[in-house]
Structures are given as structure tokens and as C-alpha cells.
Amino acid sequence: MVESIGFRIYKRLPVFCQNVVFSLKGLQNHHERYNRYFHNYLSWLRESEWWSGEEIYKYQNEKLRHIVAYAYENIPFYKRWFDEHGIRPNQIKTQEDLNKLPILTKQTVRDNQDELISHQYKKRQLLRRLTSGTTGTALTIYAIREATAFQWAIWWRHRARFGFNIGDSHLSFGARIAVPVTQKRPPFWRQNLMARQTYISTYHMTHKNLPVIVDWINKHDFDFYAGYPSAIYVLANFLSENNMHLLHRPKCIICGSEALLPTFERCIREVLGVPVTEQYGMAEFAGNMAKCECGKFHLDFECCCVEAIPMSSASDGYAKLIFTGWGNPAMPFIRYDVGDYAVQSKQVCRCGRESICFDSVDGRIEDYIRTPDGRMAIGMNQVFEYAPGAKEIQIYQGRLEEIEVRVVPGRNYTMQDEQALLLELRQRVGNEINIKFVLVDHIPRTSSGKFRAVVSGLTGQSEGEEELKERIER
Numbered sequence: 001m002v003e004s005i006g007f008r009i010y011k012r013l014p015v016f017c018q019n020v021v022f023s024l025k026g027l028q029n030h031h032e033r034y035n036r037y038f039h040n041y042l043s044w045l046r047e048s049e050w051w052s053g054e055e056i057y058k059y060q061n062e063k064l065r066h067i068v069a070y071a072y073e074n075i076p077f078y079k080r081w082f083d084e085h086g087i088r089p090n091q092i093k094t095q096e097d098l099n100k101l102p103i104l105t106k107q108t109v110r111d112n113q114d115e116l117i118s119h120q121y122k123k124r125q126l127l128r129r130l131t132s133g134t135t136g137t138a139l140t141i142y143a144i145r146e147a148t149a150f151q152w153a154i155w156w157r158h159r160a161r162f163g164f165n166i167g168d169s170h171l172s173f174g175a176r177i178a179v180p181v182t183q184k185r186p187p188f189w190r191q192n193l194m195a196r197q198t199y200i201s202t203y204h205m206t207h208k209n210l211p212v213i214v215d216w217i218n219k220h221d222f223d224f225y226a227g228y229p230s231a232i233y234v235l236a237n238f239l240s241e242n243n244m245h246l247l248h249r250p251k252c253i254i255c256g257s258e259a260l261l262p263t264f265e266r267c268i269r270e271v272l273g274v275p276v277t278e279q280y281g282m283a284e285f286a287g288n289m290a291k292c293e294c295g296k297f298h299l300d301f302e303c304c305c306v307e308a309i310p311m312s313s314a315s316d317g318y319a320k321l322i323f324t325g326w327g328n329p330a331m332p333f334i335r336y337d338v339g340d341y342a343v344q345s346k347q348v349c350r351c352g353r354e355s356i357c358f359d360s361v362d363g364r365i366e367d368y369i370r371t372p373d374g375r376m377a378i379g380m381n382q383v384f385e386y387a388p389g390a391k392e393i394q395i396y397q398g399r400l401e402e403i404e405v406r407v408v409p410g411r412n413y414t415m416q417d418e419q420a421l422l423l424e425l426r427q428r429v430g431n432e433i434n435i436k437f438v439l440v441d442h443i444p445r446t447s448s449g450k451f452r453a454v455v456s457g458l459t460g461q462s463e464g465e466e467e468l469k470e471r472i473e474r
């Protein structure tokens with residue numbers, strides 16, 4: 001819907017029609033996600049999460065052997081990749097054998113995207129999606145319908161742990177533009193009637209608009225809130241600063257898409273007075289984890305296995321996450337470096353699930369762009385997908401009135417990429433900010449080697465943002 005031409009038409013429609021378009025898109029999503037495979041997967045997943053550690057390990061190794069053999073037979077990239085490194089598929093028998101294979105980086109995926117699609121499928125029959133590009137490199141992913149259903153079943157299993165089912169009403173805080181940023185008056189929300197989902201435009205959560213937004217929220221009763229924790233934090237912080245309360249509290253807050261910082265979590269929990277949980281996933285479907293009732297991240301072992309490789313420089317227990325996923329045979333990821341880090345739990349979780357678990361996952365941490373009208377623009381990395389010719393992109397804000405877009409151009413980078421970026425950025429930050437493009441040879445990493453898609457050099461940040469900075473720098 002945010003594709004330029006489509007969005008230009010959408011923008012001109014009256015709100016009622018935008019809600020119809022939004023619901024139609026919801027209907028399409030509904031068919032892609034909640035098809036006949038979905039319900040079978042969900043009921044199986046609700047049983048398998050209680051398997052013993054032994055059963056889990058055995059199951060994962062079986063799946064691993066299968067996907068390695070399958071990839072070698074059917075996917076040109078893996079055939080070449082294994083041959084080049086002198087590996088035969090039958091040498092990978094258990095997860096411990098995975099380190100015989102090289103690590104697959106995002107750049108390698110990007111350079112070999114078409115060769116990573118299985119011969120068993122025709123590209124045009126597959127569902128296409130884009131990664132958010134939090135590490136500066138957006139990728140195109142192709143998936144079979146069953147994989148999409150499997151992934152959504154995993155996400156709904158997490159929600160089911162907290163008592164929710166499909167069809168429960170929810171308010172989503174996301175970085176998608178459902179309401180044009182140029183729109184100055186409410187409504188700043190759109191409805192997907194199919195999923196009983198209301199989507200609130202986080203780009204409109206300004207000091208000026210928040211009273212209207214709170215007033216509107218108070219006229220509704222949502223079962224749960226979902227989405228970007230930083231946006232839910234903006235709401236909670238506003239309520240707290242103005243000594244306001246919600247008339248109908250949701251039963252739970254389900255965070256995703258970016259890391260939930262402890263400061264944000266504390267504020268949301270205290271102000272809204274409800275449980276806060278989160279899940280960690282990715283468009284690549286290389287791996288997934290979701291928190292249990294005790295607050296630990298459990299690996300969704302049904303679709304993946306993970307290697308947690310300790311970082312030599314880290315004294316705080318953080319390890320690099322390398323995933324191997326078998327949920328999507330059209331484009332599986334073997335030994336994939338997703339660019340995130342986590343601290344593995346030392347004990348078995350009190351909840352009784354014996355899957356591998358993590359105390360914290362330190363991925364998807366980004367700075368925000370501040371706008372002169374007081375907004376914190378989140379998920380800015382989403383614009384990267386509109387410039388396929390760029391190798392890497394970083395957005396830097398040194399002062400309130402200007403953002404600098406640093407681009408490492410690829411061979412096919414043209415003015416079209418720049419114009420598309422500009423258009424998408426304007427949609428998000430409005431017209432009151434200067435946008436400058438700078439072409440660079442490379443984008444430096446942090447001392448721990450992390451790429452940062454959005455960097456803020458502004459001072460006078462809140463406690464939460466200070467914490468964010470420290471964690472990014474680590």
C-alpha cells in the first residue's frame with residue numbers, strides 16, 4: 001500500500017474508503033496467513049512446546065539433516081557453496097556439525113538472491129516480502145504459502161500463551177504509513193475489520209495529537225496492544241507526564257519489531273498496569289523466539305536451530321546468533337548471521353518448557369529521528385527497501401532541522417533510488433526537515449562491529465534513549 005503510485009491514489013481517498021482498502025489488504029493477508037495449514041500448525045505447536053529436551057534435540061537434528069540435503073539438491077547457491085568449501089551434506093548430522101559450514105552473511109544473500117530459491121518452486125508462484133533492513137541491507141525473500149502460515153502460527157502461539165486468539169481486537173503500533181503524514185487532523189488510525197485490528201499511525205504521535213489519540217483510545221476497548229515498544233512507550237510516557245489514565249486497559253502488551261528496552265518496559269508496565277511480553281522474529285524466517293509467561297525467550301525450535309557464538313570482546317555474556325531455519329523450503333537460510341545478539345539462560349525455565357532459552361535478545365536497536373514538531377520517527381530503516389540499487393544506507397541526524405542520508409551506492413544505483421528514498425523519507429518526517437544525500441565508500445561499524453541503520457547525534461535525550469545509546473555502543 002505504501003508503493004508510490006498505489007499510495008498516491010490511497011492518499012486521496014476519503015477515510016471511509018481508506019478503511020475499506022485497509023480491510024481488503026487485511027483480507028488478502030488473512031488468506032495468506034490463516035489458510036488451512038495455519039490451524040493445523042497452531043494446534044501442533046501448542047503441544048510440541050512441551051516436548052522434552054531430548055525430543056526437541058532429536059527433532060531438530062532430523063530437520064537439519066533434511067534441509068541440508070534438500071538445499072544441496074535443489075538450491076544452486078548451496079550446491080556451489082558446499083562444494084567450494086569441500087563439504088558433503090552427509091557430514092552434517094547434528095547441530096554440532098554446523099560449524100563445518102561457513103557463516104552466511106546478509107551481503108552473500110544479497111549477492112545471490114535468485115540462486116537461493118529452490119528449483120522445486122516457480123518464483124512467480126511464491127509470496128514475496130522484503131526484510132526491514134535494520135542492518136542496512138534490505139533483502140527480498142520468497143516464501144511458500146505454507147511457510148507464511150507456519151510463521152504466523154508461531155506468532156499466534158506466543159499470543160495464545162497470554163490468552164489471545166485470532167479475532168481478538170487489538171490496536172497495532174507500527175511503522176507502516178496507513179495515514180499520510182501530511183494529514184494534520186484526526187483520524188490518525190485505520191481499521192482492518194477482517195482482523196479486528198486498528199492500526200495507529202505512529203508518525204502522528206506528536207505532542208499536539210496525543211490528547212486526541214488518547215481521547216479516541218478511551219472510546220474503545222481493545223483486548224491487547226501490539227507493535228513497536230518505542231511507540232507504546234511514547235503513549236505511556238505521555239499519559240504519565242499528564243497524569244492521565246486509560247479508561248479501558250488492554251489485557252496485555254505484545255511487543256515486536258524492535259528490542260524492548262528495560263526503561264520502556266518499566267514505563268509501559270507501570271503506567272498501563274498490564275503484563276508486557278515480546279517476540280523476536282524476522283522476515284527471512286531463519287529463526288524465531290518468543291517470551292513465555294516467566295519472561296524468557298524460548299527458541300521456536302519447530303522451525304529452526306540456533307548457534308550462540310560468544311563474542312571475544314563481550315564480558316556481559318552476549319553471543320552472536322546464527323540461525324538455521326527449515327520453515328520455508330523455497331528459500332531456507334543455513335548458518336545465517338542475522339546480525340543480532342543474545343544472552344543464553346543458564347538454567348531451565350520455570351515455565352516447564354525445555355527448549356533453549358535466552359534472558360535477553362539485543363537485536364533491532366535503532367535510534368530515532370526527531371522532527372521539529374516533537375515526534376520520534378521509528379522504523380526509519382523501512383525506507384531502505386525502496387532503493388534497491390544501494391548497498392548500504394545509514395540515516396544520521398546531527399541537528400533537529402536536518403537529516404543526512406549516507407549511501408554506499410551499488411553498481412545499479414541511480415537517481416531513481418535517491419528519489420524513491422526522498423519520497424519515502426518525506427512521508428515519514430514531513431516537510432519541515434532538510435534531507436541531505438551523501439555518497440560514501442563505506443559506513444563504519446560500532447566498536448563491537450554492529451551496523452546502525454539510524455544514528456542520532458542529538459543531545460538532551462530521555463533516560464530511555466540514553467540507555468538505547470549505551471546498548472548500541474556496547
Ligand SMILES: [Zn+2]
Nearest residue numbers: 292296349351
Ligand atoms: Zn519459560
